[in-house]
Amino acid sequence: MKTHRLLVVPAILALTASGATAQTGMRIEVTPASMTLSVGDTASVTARVIDASGNAVDAPLLFFSSSRRRLDVDRETGRVEAIKGGEYTINVRVLTNRDVRVEIPVSVAYPPVSDVAFDAPGERFYVGAAVRHVATVRDQADDERPDVRLAWSTDDPTIASVDRHGVLTAHRTGAVTLTATAQGVTRSHEYRVVENPVRTLTLSATQDSGRTGDVIRFTGRALDSRGQVVDDVPMQFSLVADPEDSTRTQFPAAEIDQQGRFVANQAGVYTVLATAPGHIARHTVEISRRHVTQEVEFIGHGAVREVNTSDLWIWEGVDGRDYAVTGTHSAHGVAYFWDVTDPASIVMVDSVKVDARTVNDVKISEDGRIAVISREGASNRRNGLVILDVSNPRDVQVISRYDEELTGGVHNVFISNNHIFAVNNGRRYDIINIEDPTNPHRVGRFELDTPGHGVHDVWVVDGIAYSSNWADGVVLVDVGNGVAGGSPAHPVQFAQYRDYTGRNHAAFPYQSPTGRFYIIMGDEMGAPSFDGEPDNAPQRMSGYFHVVDFTDPLNPEEVARFDVPEAGSHNLWIEDDRLYVAYYNGGVRVVDISGELKGNLYYQGREVARYKAYDPNGVVANAPFSWGPQPYKGHLFFAEYNSGLWAVKLLPRDQVLTP
């Protein structure tokens, strides 16, 4: 730590809050009036309070920084320590008089650049090749510095030249050094430019025609004069689009990445270009419309119009009939049970009331005998969960209540293999053994250790728990699968994909017949309201579903999204290459997720169906706000926040609804 090395603005300036002067005549004199520091510097602010007569006043002062983690200021002494570069303000005020205050601008110079780095594709470079290099600049505080101007150069531009974007183009053979410079710090790489051996370039595709949304993989093949493959020649992919309807310019007609993965949003003819030094290869594919849409027929409605509805679960009861359970939100602590054997005639058969205001989640055991419902808003603040006997859904009985260390409220639950996974206080999930449901007991617990971690939901399939953890994204934990030696009593994390939006709310695994293993992650994001909206206006949300390829669980890759621009994502279900999503104000959507996935599925015509449940007598009239879907025995059931339980059916593609 260095001693202070600050530039003091000349003289002691008396800076005064005008309001304070007008009311009390008091002001604060500070020294210095501004500061220029370097990272690691320490300094002190001296301040005193002066009354209207110019006399010093004994008044306690409070010093604080506009960003204490970057510029630390001792609130009592005014000692300053510069931690990070940037522009800040030190506030000085009388502790007991908010109006007597001054601000001291502080400029903390960023530390000098200490390192420049860039990746280079080997030591050999071919004449005619052009490859972009991307450099990273870091300073002595080990912070990345994208703000620093970076200069690219070569020592012999006649051999190879480089532009300001780092694109190196080789012109003739010879040795050349590529250098990136930032604040005098350099990083160089020596290339040996050799004759381009490529004599032929071919381009092939996994298919010559397809539908919108199909991922077609292109492979370029460069051969030398002996017919040998040149595998280190840089190759780039681009495309020429001739879409069927060129007026639809709000989104790109197609895209291809530099791994040769192509997907089209619109029907048309697309020519993919592969370029290698001195060679171009073309391959044209024809893309037709996906044609997957199906009409949706309304089947039935179990209306809940007095309170908001939360989650649902549909199951086959031990009597062979089909049942549903729905929760209630911000209401009276009730879970409703329905006979849905005839989805056209959904009948409420029982209800259970617990001390809660929200029964956010409801789940049924694999054998259809046990239900667990979550509790939030209990009058005594002891929330937890309630275990029910649903062997006879017409006479549901409370078996036990469990709130030990679960008082903060259980937001979501899951039942798997005689264990309840209960999201506890938004911080972790507890694993509760219910082999004897009259005696539930905790056997395990999983909690991240990242700063400010949280968890919103957990879903368990084949002994793997997929939890949704806001910014920490989806976390895969072995809770009995064995892949990582885990068990319910000893959960073991083995994979994770962080969510750059910070809003990962729900997740569902999907083993695609293609061999790829995806996890689809849903956001939960609010949407701004507007002045003048009535109190009971329809709600809106935002956010979308992220498709993450977890085929290599240690290197997950976000490859696609389903993003309805005017609405917000919530719960989801996947069955038979169909993604069923509740999209809040966008209703329920059914999405074709067959084949490999890439790009925005919404643009690709993969949406099979949509249904918005309008109920003029709902909690909010005619306001679809879909909470959760579940396909079941050929029907799609879904919970509507404003109106209860609904059932619809997708008609075969050759069948349309007639008035």
Add this chain to the structure above:
Amino acid sequence: MIRWFLFALGLLLAAGVQHAGGQADPNGYLFYVASESEDEVTLLRFMPDSGLAKVKVIPVGGLPAEIEAPHGIFMDPDGVHWYLTLGHGFPFGTLLKYATEMDTVVGNVALGMFPATVAVPPFGGLAFAVNSDFHGDMVPSTVSIVEVDEMIELARTETCTMPHGSRFSPDGMKHYSACMMDDQLVEIDLRSFAVARRLDLVTGQPPAHHASGVAHQMREQTCSPTWVAPSPDGAALYVTCNRGDEVVEVDAMDLAITRRFPAPNGPYNAAVTPNGQLLVVTQKGSGAVSIFDLGSGERLALIPTIRKVTHGVVVSPDNRYAFITVEGIGGEPGTVEVIDLQTRQRVASAEVGKQAGGIAFWKRG
């Protein structure tokens, strides 16, 4: 002794008048109420002649399908801002700053786990919010100290397990909170932002345990304090022992217990009338409001509330009315009740959003 002298002086001054204040203000009284399970704040006006009415309902939070739990609410002495804690976050709670002009958010800052009660000293400019962490592990939590003109959190002062209640001494130089799981009253010095003193509310001594939650679980006799209300002269503190079923009077100078008032069935929040004569206590367990004479220690009245789980209380500046919030149970609406402290009768009530809790008096008129 000084406190007793001041108290006696108060009695003399009050001689010949009833305990509560004089004339009701015909222009009425405005106050805000937070409904924790409805994610809304309600502005209400009580007019002595025409009753209690909702002026405005203010939705709070950003996610309509998540309960974000508005809990603590406090008016800035400037009268143009109010502060609201949101208990639930991802995972941390938030302090919101509202402008009364349009009741719109004008600032926010992240706090700790489940911030609950919030208070502002009489000179404004700071807010102290207890991070109650109602549902976390039994480990010490903190009080967040926020500079509210910039909405910057200056410090988190560790106090105890499940801190609740947050009030300043009348001069604003000391902040008091209670430790629900450690049976302690904690005093924070405003100058240092550090804990200055602690009092074990069961033993009446400085606590043997610092603040771990363990002591509470091992004790047969507990207090489980939920609130602290300073007297207007700053000489006394009144702490509600929610499980101990009593109100503990503490000499603020010595931080020593001076009296204990039996208050069966879960006393929860409390407020002293500005003239220092009455203590109004919400009885969460029984659904009632107690009114104590601070001179005699006698309970003058026990007034049942319309619904159960009585929560917050503020008293009008003219000593005349107590405004009470009642959470209700399950799907019941929250209730706001007005008690005339002269007649000791409920004179008005209104329904608001579910789990009405935090309450803040704004102004007359």
